[in-house]
Amino acid sequence: MSQLYASVAVLAPLPGAAEGILTYCVPSHLSSAMVEGALVWVPLGRRRVQGVVISLLDEPPAGLRGLREIEGFGDLEVVVPQPQLRLARWLAAEYYAPLHEALSLVLPPGIGQELETTWRATAAGLTVDLGALPEPDRAVLYLLRRGGELSESELRSQLRGRDAELRRIYADLHERGLIAQSSRISLPRVRPQRELVVRLLLSQAEFEAALEALRRAPRQAALLRALAERMVKDEILPLADLRDTGATPALLRALASRGFIEMAERDLWRDPLAGREIRPEAPPELTSEQLRAWEAIRALLDAGDPQVALLYGVTGSGKTEIYLRAIARALRLGRQALVLVPEIALTTQLVRRFAARFPGLLAVLHSGLSLGERYDQWRRLRRGEARIAIGSRSAVFAPLAEVGLIVVDEEHDPSYKHEAHPHYHARDVALQLGAMSRSLVILGSATPAVESFYAARQDRYRLLTLRERIGGRGSGDLAARTIPLPAVRVVDMREELRAGNRSPFSRLLQRSLEQVLSRGEQAILFLNRRGSASGVLCRDCGYTIGCPRCSVPLVVHEDDNGASRTPPLLCCHYCGHTELLPIHCPQCWSRRIRQFGVGTQRIAEEVSGLFPGARVLRWDRDVTGRKGSHDAILDTLLQRRADVLVGTQMVAKGLDLPLVTLVGVVAADTGLHLPDFRAAERTFQLLAQVAGRAGRRKEGGTVLIQTYNPEHYAIRAAQEHDYESFYREEIAFRRAANYPPFSRLVRFVYTHSNAAACQQAAEELSRLVRAILERRRVRGWGLIGPAPAFLQRLRGRYRWQLLVRLPDPVLLLPHLQLHRGWSVDVDPAHML
Numbered sequence: 001m002s003q004l005y006a007s008v009a010v011l012a013p014l015p016g017a018a019e020g021i022l023t024y025c026v027p028s029h030l031s032s033a034m035v036e037g038a039l040v041w042v043p044l045g046r047r048r049v050q051g052v053v054i055s056l057l058d059e060p061p062a063g064l065r066g067l068r069e070i071e072g073f074g075d076l077e078v079v080v081p082q083p084q085l086r087l088a089r090w091l092a093a094e095y096y097a098p099l100h101e102a103l104s105l106v107l108p109p110g111i112g113q114e115l116e117t118t119w120r121a122t123a124a125g126l127t128v129d130l131g132a133l134p135e136p137d138r139a140v141l142y143l144l145r146r147g148g149e150l151s152e153s154e155l156r157s158q159l160r161g162r163d164a165e166l167r168r169i170y171a172d173l174h175e176r177g178l179i180a181q182s183s184r185i186s187l188p189r190v191r192p193q194r195e196l197v198v199r200l201l202l203s204q205a206e207f208e209a210a211l212e213a214l215r216r217a218p219r220q221a222a223l224l225r226a227l228a229e230r231m232v233k234d235e236i237l238p239l240a241d242l243r244d245t246g247a248t249p250a251l252l253r254a255l256a257s258r259g260f261i262e263m264a265e266r267d268l269w270r271d272p273l274a275g276r277e278i279r280p281e282a283p284p285e286l287t288s289e290q291l292r293a294w295e296a297i298r299a300l301l302d303a304g305d306p307q308v309a310l311l312y313g314v315t316g317s318g319k320t321e322i323y324l325r326a327i328a329r330a331l332r333l334g335r336q337a338l339v340l341v342p343e344i345a346l347t348t349q350l351v352r353r354f355a356a357r358f359p360g361l362l363a364v365l366h367s368g369l370s371l372g373e374r375y376d377q378w379r380r381l382r383r384g385e386a387r388i389a390i391g392s393r394s395a396v397f398a399p400l401a402e403v404g405l406i407v408v409d410e411e412h413d414p415s416y417k418h419e420a421h422p423h424y425h426a427r428d429v430a431l432q433l434g435a436m437s438r439s440l441v442i443l444g445s446a447t448p449a450v451e452s453f454y455a456a457r458q459d460r461y462r463l464l465t466l467r468e469r470i471g472g473r474g475s476g477d478l479a480a481r482t483i484p485l486p487a488v489r490v491v492d493m494r495e496e497l498r499a500g501n502r503s504p505f506s507r508l509l510q511r512s513l514e515q516v517l518s519r520g521e522q523a524i525l526f527l528n529r530r531g532s533a534s535g536v537l538c539r540d541c542g543y544t545i546g547c548p549r550c551s552v553p554l555v556v557h558e559d560d561n562g563a564s565r566t567p568p569l570l571c572c573h574y575c576g577h578t579e580l581l582p583i584h585c586p587q588c589w590s591r592r593i594r595q596f597g598v599g600t601q602r603i604a605e606e607v608s609g610l611f612p613g614a615r616v617l618r619w620d621r622d623v624t625g626r627k628g629s630h631d632a633i634l635d636t637l638l639q640r641r642a643d644v645l646v647g648t649q650m651v652a653k654g655l656d657l658p659l660v661t662l663v664g665v666v667a668a669d670t671g672l673h674l675p676d677f678r679a680a681e682r683t684f685q686l687l688a689q690v691a692g693r694a695g696r697r698k699e700g701g702t703v704l705i706q707t708y709n710p711e712h713y714a715i716r717a718a719q720e721h722d723y724e725s726f727y728r729e730e731i732a733f734r735r736a737a738n739y740p741p742f743s744r745l746v747r748f749v750y751t752h753s754n755a756a757a758c759q760q761a762a763e764e765l766s767r768l769v770r771a772i773l774e775r776r777r778v779r780g781w782g783l784i785g786p787a788p789a790f791l792q793r794l795r796g797r798y799r800w801q802l803l804v805r806l807p808d809p810v811l812l813l814p815h816l817q818l819h820r821g822w823s824v825d826v827d828p829a830h831m832l
Helices: 082-094 099-106 123-127 135-147 152-156 163-175 204-213 218-230 239-245 249-257 288-303 319-332 344-357 371-383 393-397 426-437 450-457 493-498 507-518 600-610 629-638 679-691 713-719 723-737 755-775
Strands: 004-010 021-026 039-044 047-057 115-121 179-185 194-200 236-238 261-267 307-313 336-340 362-365 388-391 403-409 440-445 462-466 487-492 522-526 535-538 555-561 564-571 578-580 593-596 616-619 644-647 660-665 702-707 744-752 782-794 797-806 822-826
Touching: 004 039, 004 099, 021 039, 021 047, 047 082, 047 115, 082 099, 082 426, 099 393, 115 135, 115 152, 123 135, 135 152, 135 163, 135 179, 152 163, 163 179, 194 218, 194 239, 204 218, 218 239, 218 249, 236 239, 249 261, 288 307, 288 319, 288 440, 288 462, 307 319, 307 426, 307 450, 319 336, 319 344, 319 403, 319 440, 336 393, 336 426, 344 362, 344 388, 344 629, 362 371, 388 393, 393 426, 403 426, 426 440, 450 462, 450 723, 487 493, 487 507, 487 713, 507 522, 507 600, 507 660, 507 702, 522 679, 535 555, 555 600, 600 616, 600 644, 616 629, 660 679, 679 702, 679 713, 679 723, 702 713, 713 723, 744 755, 755 782, 755 797
Parallel strands: 307 440, 307 462, 336 388, 336 403, 362 388, 403 440, 487 702, 522 644, 522 660, 616 644, 660 702
Antiparallel strands: 004 021, 004 047, 039 047, 115 179, 194 236, 194 261, 535 593, 555 564, 564 578, 744 797, 744 822, 782 797
């Protein structure tokens, strides 16, 4: 058999190698099992690291000699499909990221392993008098005597002192011959779970003969009788379900040796949907608008060409039903489907609908699952046992080898942008995956991103429109009826102040809440700010209490535990710093310090104060930290165990809450005047989306928008449910300023512990970028900055940024060599 070679992308930083790809020999004993996408162990210098096989070669690249061999496989079940391998290489190039970071996105979580240093006590170390050693040395040797061979990470978890001090102790003990150094591969954080199962091999006619053969083995006979009462021939039950029969492994092995039963192991799937009661659902009748959209999408699917459709439909227009039918069609065509949603909260409700329509075919992927659940869901998709993947942003990297349909629901949502490195946008990654896999991509939204709607207007996407809202159906009635969108009223809060109303609620909102509660209906109050108050201000000197590590005010959080109320805390939402609320100003020692602004916590308290009988529920990040919290909140609302829901942007994203008839936007201006060209778009989208939660089952829904800027075009367009008028205003502004979609942006952010060094590095990069673009004669480019970032200091480090506007980042990025400290964000979702 001829020698086989493999190009391997090592999963470790590798300066100087193109994309971090190296060539290795494949040893003969691994050749038959080696495939592209396999996870392998390879030597790298003096280390052993994991890598992913990118391609297999019959001959090594020219000029390469003395190649080292692949040492073995990692997880044998982890094989990255070809579409995801190509996607990872595209992502690394598109977002200026190392290939190993891009590949980590397409691998299942928790499988990473590394070679770790270990120490063990030698014969001399086992007999030496511990009392003769210094206390730090004695502690290390005592642990190694008691625990045997331990890794440095295991020792560190039980010892005090800095890493440098511990390494000095290890070196000293090693030099004296008391401990010896070795290494081992760390265990993965997650592995497959398996369970023992039993299959009965006897028919009823064979059972009596089996008992006769067991006359001298009464315990085996008793167990066989118990099994026969539970099972019929060829039925399989897990051993865990047979404990009350007296089954033990020894007795079962004895029965298996006689051929009466068969024992085997099978996968035990950690299923995030386990225990949920989901009833099958029949497809409802489509409206005429839905039917036209569905027929167009079916034709695109059947054509089998890479296409993009923008499904622009008002809130409640039935976009989800179109997705469901498209998935059913893709499955009939032998393809797989991928569905992306922007928030875990939205995943919860959509999963119920999708599982009802496609039982047993669904895999759920999002960060709210345990490592084991995510690992098992990845394996089910890779094996083809699950044909539909649904999840938040990271689900775009699901191992779908036969994907034919990709749905991006609420495609406008900024949550699709990954804020950590690499800064990918899941919608754009989905579009690239669709092109690579010849899939149909459906972008769905009631408020499409300006870039997406512009692409549809330029005929790059197929535009499909749903303008009618669908009302509720009666029990057993699948026929659809249309209802109007909820009436929207704008409340000028300047007039409320003139009338002496200092409450966060206008008089109209208070009256409307009272009416809704008296009718036994539900209301949503939306405020995109957590906490009790926005900050604390001294009325004498004007000092605002800020975070010592970040350039932001500290937010007031209160915790009411019933009878025991803990003191208010000041919290930073960026670095997590907390401190007690002071009783006097830290600057001038005045006692005239006051809280200003409101958050969801304060709004919930105000509602409870105005309406003591109302059952108030909050939905924000502060109350959804635990697993299953989104499900619990949603169930509470659907089961009518809450009257008023107070929440941040989580409540604005596609939720279908049939009893909500009133939506109140407490402060529409929160993000309207931020220094970001997308501020108006974000405000309009949030207002239009949260307004869409009202009146989804019957006529008469009401939306009240409280604002100090009632004349702003984003507010006016939201009031009229008029996306296209907003788009006309916004696209004119973008064209005049040469912002996307008429250009592309690259945001460079430099962080450093020293403010002057940070500024100097930003100014140097600005000069370098200008020189490169001028030398290459690039047209239509511009620089914004360098300047301090909106958050000038974050987690103790200063931040400066440079924004580059140009036709295509490829004209600049391949020609830049950035040193440590720089972060590159291609097509940033915001400029803050």
